[in-house]
Amino acid sequence: MQAVFRLHKVTKRYGTREVLNVEDLAIPGHKIYTFLGPNGSGKTTLLRIIALLHKNTTGKVEVLGEEVVWSKEQTLRLRRQMAMVTQTSFMFEGSVSANVAYGLKVRGHKGNEVKRRVEEVLDLVGMTSFIKNDTRGLSGGERQKVAIARALAVKPKVLFLDEPTANIDPRSSLEIEKYIKIVNEELNTTIIIVTHNLFQARRLADQIHFMWDGKIIESGTSLEMFQSPQDKRTRLFLVGDAVY
Amino acid sequence: MEIIIDGLKQGFQLIWSLDPEILQITLVSLQVSLTALLLAGIMGIPTGAALALKDIRGKRAILNIIYTFMGLPPVLAGLIVYLALTTRGPLGQYQLLFTPTAMIIAQLLLAFPIVAGLTARSVMSQQQEVYDTAVTLGASLRQAAWTIIKESRIGIIAALTTALGRVIAEVGAVMMVGGNIQGSTRVLTTSIVLETRMGNDSRAIAIGIILLAIAFGIIMIINTVEKRSFKYASGIQIT
Numbered sequence: 001m002q003a004v005f006r007l008h009k010v011t012k013r014y015g016t017r018e019v020l021n022v023e024d025l026a027i028p029g030h031k032i033y034t035f036l037g038p039n040g041s042g043k044t045t046l047l048r049i050i051a052l053l054h055k056n057t058t059g060k061v062e063v064l065g066e067e068v069v070w071s072k073e074q075t076l077r078l079r080r081q082m083a084m085v086t087q088t089s090f091m092f093e094g095s096v097s098a099n100v101a102y103g104l105k106v107r108g109h110k111g112n113e114v115k116r117r118v119e120e121v122l123d124l125v126g127m128t129s130f131i132k133n134d135t136r137g138l139s140g141g142e143r144q145k146v147a148i149a150r151a152l153a154v155k156p157k158v159l160f161l162d163e164p165t166a167n168i169d170p171r172s173s174l175e176i177e178k179y180i181k182i183v184n185e186e187l188n189t190t191i192i193i194v195t196h197n198l199f200q201a202r203r204l205a206d207q208i209h210f211m212w213d214g215k216i217i218e219s220g221t222s223l224e225m226f227q228s229p230q231d232k233r234t235r236l237f238l239v240g241d242a243v244y
Numbered sequence: 245m246e247i248i249i250d251g252l253k254q255g256f257q258l259i260w261s262l263d264p265e266i267l268q269i270t271l272v273s274l275q276v277s278l279t280a281l282l283l284a285g286i287m288g289i290p291t292g293a294a295l296a297l298k299d300i301r302g303k304r305a306i307l308n309i310i311y312t313f314m315g316l317p318p319v320l321a322g323l324i325v326y327l328a329l330t331t332r333g334p335l336g337q338y339q340l341l342f343t344p345t346a347m348i349i350a351q352l353l354l355a356f357p358i359v360a361g362l363t364a365r366s367v368m369s370q371q372q373e374v375y376d377t378a379v380t381l382g383a384s385l386r387q388a389a390w391t392i393i394k395e396s397r398i399g400i401i402a403a404l405t406t407a408l409g410r411v412i413a414e415v416g417a418v419m420m421v422g423g424n425i426q427g428s429t430r431v432l433t434t435s436i437v438l439e440t441r442m443g444n445d446s447r448a449i450a451i452g453i454i455l456l457a458i459a460f461g462i463i464m465i466i467n468t469v470e471k472r473s474f475k476y477a478s479g480i481q482i483t
Contacts, residue, residue, distance in 0.1 A: 093395060
């Protein structure tokens with residue numbers, strides 16, 4: 001089966017400390033996949049490995065059908081088919097427009113083509129009126145919307161979202177979730193979300209992988225995971241977090 | 245106090261009358277210090293950025309040497325260049341001693357470590373997320389490095405202005421390798437020393453005012469060129 005991502009016996013160690021140990025994982029693509037788990041469970045590490053930001057210590061990683069060999073050429077080629085939005089998206093100094101155009105410019109696009117695409121994606125996330133604004137004046141929610149637009153500008157096959165709404169208010173979170181859905185459904189982009197927000201996972205995910213102590217301990221559809229979790233630790237996490 | 249006020253009055257009169265000798269000295273000063281700064285920028289910015297971004301063997305030792313040379317006393321810089329350029333020195337054959345070129349080399353020796361060291365610090369202080377954001381948006385390693393350098397531009401401008409302040413105000417190095425020759429290697433700082441020794445306080449004050457005005461003017465130009473950086477710089481608001 002062709003998968004967007006495939007991991008086999010993948011580990012990541014910092015010194016003697018093992019922070020990730022994934023036996024086998026295949027992500028078919030085109031849906032919304034969520035890695036859920038408490039802080040320190042290894043979800044961001046896993047995300048950064050498949051996003052080609054961190055090298056795995058052992059094991060085999062396949063991205064977009066290719067075994068990752070970490071050559072400069074391959075890393076750049078694969079990275080250019082993906083994009084990422086993090087918890088506190090970094091904005092380059094300058095305007096919203098310059099930030100959204102960044103990915104296009106490093107790919108060699110110029111002039112009207114860039115302008116048109118920037119306007120298109122800003123319109124998609126409802127930020128057209130901010131096009132000339134300096135990014136320093138943006139609120140947390142606005143920054144995240146610009147970050148999503150910036151990622152979408154390059155038409156990625158895969159969009160990684162690392163706790164995309166962790167620092168923003170519920171109303172903005174819901175708005176961002178709406179755009180994530182649109183991106184997945186209308187642009188057919190594979191979405192990989194890392195979160196510890198149960199409700200967000202429930203609202204967005206087609207498939208959930210629950211992580212604990214560096215391992216994926218349970219996987220299933222959103223319905224399966226929330227209605228009948230099999231692992232005791234998953235149940236504990238779901239109950240514990242429900243307090244919030 | 246009276247001597248200072250008189251000196252200031254006469255100083256402004258000298259400036260206003262465009263005294264030819266002061267004008268010539270000012271031009272030599274600008275030529276020497278700006279050339280030294282330009283060369284220090286050309287060499288120092290890439291060196292500092294490379295030290296910050298690349299995994300070079302002995303990087304820490306190199307940085308420590310650069311940081312040490314940031315505090316190099318101007319007379320010592322002058323002595324080093326003097327020994328290199330004197331007729332018995334390794335570069336003696338080029339007969340550069342007591343020329344503006346020798347002064348540029350001496351000021352370069354003072355400015356380079358400042359530009360390279362402060363650029364390295366500024367680039368190193370950029371967070372990992374600048375690099376991560378750049379590469380996840382499809383930047384190559386070279387493009388990501390350039391982005392990090394661009395994001396460090398306020399620090400790099402600070403490095404250049406600090407270096408300029410250092411070279412334009414120093415007297416020891418240019419005195420040693422330039423010789424303070426009238427019409428050739430006499431610059432503003434060496435003139436101040438000379439005029440004060442000769443009791444020409446008003447001329448010394450006039451030259452001092454020009455020196456300050458030049459430093460201020462150049463820094464204003466640099467700030468204007470990079471106006472956006474300063475405009476958008478996130479300042480700390482204390483209430």
